[in-house]
Amino acid sequence: MRCCGPGEATMTEGVFFAITHRADQRYRRPVTSAYGRLLLTPRAGGGQRVHAAAVTIDPEPDRRQVRRDFHGNMSTFIQLTQPYDRLTISAESIVELTRRPPDPASLPRLSWEHTAQAVRTVLDAEGTGHAGSVSAALAVAESRLGSPLVTPSEEFREFAAPSFRPGRPLVDVAGELSMRVAGSVRIVPTARAGPQGASTALREATGTVNDAAHLLLAAARSMGLAARYLTGYRFDQASGAGELHAWASLWVPGGGWIHVDPSRGGFVDLDYVALGWGRDAWDVLPLRGVAYGSELAGRPEVEVTMRSLSPEEAAELAVGVRTGSR
Template identity: 30%
Template sequence: MRLHVEYSTDYAFTQPQRRLVQLLRMTPVNFAAQHVIDWHIDVDCDARLRPSRDGYGNEITMLYITGPIDRIALKVSGEVLTDDRSGLVEDAPEPLPVEVFLRETNLSAADDAIRAFAADIANSEKDPLSRMHLLMSRILNEIRYVPTLDAVERNAATAFASNTGVCQDHAHIFCAAARSMGIPARYISGHLYRRDGAHIQEASHAWAEAHLPAIGWTGFDPANGISPDDAYIRVACGLDYLEAAPVAGQRLGGGEETLTVDVRVTQAQNQAQN
C-alpha cells in the first residue's frame, strides 16, 4: 500500500522562549516491509535541523531554535510504500543485541500482577509465537481501549490495574509481560492507516515487537488485536514510550506550553484513484 502522512505539531508559549532543542523521531526507516519514497520535516521559523541515527537504529533529527519565540509550527509529510509481512521485521537497522530488550524501565516494569498474568499465559502455551499471540489477545480483551485517555506516560502496572488504556499502555503491558517470560520485547511508535475512514487522528500509534526464536522480531498490536500489516508505518523503537516518542526536548524560558497535534494518514492520491 502507498500511504501518505501529514503530521503537524504546533507549540505555543505564554512567554517568549530564548532557546529550544528538540530530538525528533519522526522519520521512518527502510526495511523489508516498508520503503520511504519521500519525507520532509519543515519548521515555520529560523531553525537548524541535523539528521542522524540513534543507538536503536532510529532516524532522528535534532532541532535547534534560538529565540525569542512564542510559537512553533512543525510539519512532517511524506509517502511510504508498505507491504504486509504478517508483522515480521526483516532487514531493519539492528545495532544492538536482542538481550538489551529484556531490560525493564520505569514505564515498562512488570509488577506481581503482570508477572502472574504472564505466567498464566506461559503455562497455557509452550510455543513462543503462540504465547505472544495469546498475550496480545488477552491484553485486547482485558485492558479496555480508551483512545481519548490522556495518560501516555503512565507505567504498565498502573494501566494494568486500571483495566483501561491507550495504545501506549497496551504496548508497555505487552513489553512488561513478554520480558517477564524471558522474551525480548520493544516499544514501537508509528502511524496507522485506518481502513474505517478515520484518517484524522490526534496522535501517532504505538504497538510492540517481540524477538522470537527462528523468526526474529515480530510485531503485535494489542490495541487492535493483530500483527502489523500494510496499514502500519513503523517509525521508531525503544524500551518504552520515552525512548521512541516522536518529540523530546528542552526549552530555555519561563511560562507554560500548549501542544496541538494533528495526524492524517491516507492512501496516496495516485493509488486512491486507481
C-alpha cells in the first residue's frame, strides 16, 4: 500500500524524518488463516505532514483495506487465508513536522478546575463551542472516561493531588505532572501490558514508556480532565537514532491538546512523530491481530530506524517511497 500523491511532494520549511518500521514474526507450524490491523502510517495534521508512506507485507494478504479508525488514525486491515510460517511487515514514511514547540506562556492560562468543568459540560450546546465541533467535543468527553487499560481511582488521584493546587493553570499542571511521573517511574524496555500497568508502575516505581503514559492518563482523568494516549516514534538527537515511543496529551479549552512525555518529563517537541492516538495503548497498537492454527516461535523481531533529512533528501526519498523505486 502506498499513499500520498504528487501534491504532497512540495517541501516546506520544517523538520524532516525518514522512518522505517519492520516486524518479522515466525511460527512453529504454518498459520492457516489470520487477520489484523496495522497502525504504521503516521497521522497527518496538527503540524505533521506525511509526504509519502508505504506498507509492504509478505506474504501478500488476500484482502487489504486502508481506512481511518474511530479516532481518525490511518489503519490498514488485512486478512490472509493461505498457509504461511513467517510474516514480514515493513512500513516506510517520509514525514515533515511544522508544528511549533509548545510555549506554555502563549497557551490559555485556564485553571485546572475551570478546565475540568469545561470537560464535564463539553457536550452541552455552549461546551461544544469550546471544543470547536461535535466530533471534537465527543473526543474530549471520551478522553475523560475510564478505558480498558486506564481506570481512574483514588490511588491515582492521591498521586496527582500535589500538582493540582487550587487555581493553578492547567498548562503548569501538565508540565509538572509529566515531570513527576518521569521522576517516579524508572523506565525499563521489557514489554508489559495489562489493566494494572499504571498501578504497578506507581507502586513498584518501574515500568515501560506505555506504563508511564497510562499513569499520567489515570492521574489526569482521576482529576476530571480529558487525556489521551499517543503512540509513535521519538528521534534521539544525541544518538541520531529513533525508537517506538508513547506519550500523552491533555485538552485545554481554546488551546487544543497539550502533548507531554511522562517517561522523560516535559512537553513534546519536534523529535516526536505520532502514529495515532486513542483512549489507551489498546486502541493504537502498531500491530494487532489473530493467527489461527499455529504457535509463535518466540517474540516478533521489531526494528525501527529514523533518520533526519534535509528538504532535498526528503523530496527525493518521498518519490522513491511512492513509486517503490527506493
